[in-house]
Amino acid sequence: MILDRICVYCKEELKGRSDKKFCDAQCKSAYQYQQTKQQPERFFNKVDNQLRRNRKILKDYNKGGKVTVREAVLLSEGFDPNFFTHFWKNQKGEVYLFVYEYGFRKIKENRNNKYVLVLWQEYMSKR
Template identity: 65%
Template sequence: MISQRTCLHCKKELQGRSDKKYCDVHCKSSYQYEESKKEEPRFYNKVDNQLKLNRKILKAYNKAGKATVRSKILLDDGFDPNFFTHYWKNHKGNVYFFVYEYGFLKHIENSKEKYVLVIWQDYMGK
């Protein structure tokens, strides 16, 4: 006997195996995607998304390889300086934080908080 129920995603009648839940792989994928959006994002996803956003922002403001930008501008775009992938300390003792190949150094200039933006160079890895 063929059991008839409805697809969990599109609500069409199902025919076939008694434990079948979806019409096809597309309905299964769509249903699982919609269910995953209801869940609280995992910590890994939050960190990964912030790193991607930070990199995108640093890249956008650093077209020439070195730039200085007011911190408010970056922060207003969603930049979070607490999320970085690694750091590099120069011979003066300044610590540059990097989001992959894009780095930043916080400093005060004319009583304004700014970030110096740089791109990773080969000599930094030595």
């Protein structure tokens, strides 16, 4: 009994072992990538991706250690203020949210929503 064996990914005829599913490593890798893309994104991946995106955006806009940026600018880049790693409260009671070493605090200035961006400092870890 001869079985027609074809590659699961590219549909080419297979030669070799009887249990072979792919014609080469590239087809196997491409098939696994395709299968992964079809599965819904896991919660952990969504959170991790957004944290990395937020960190990159804050890093790109905070070149001087402390800067003010319009909210619309950050949001247009994909920034989501609901994703942060920790917070810090200063002596005035103002709360800064941090994405790793980059912090932000929402303010209203001249009827415009803005974010004050800061960089984590050593004195912030002292209680």
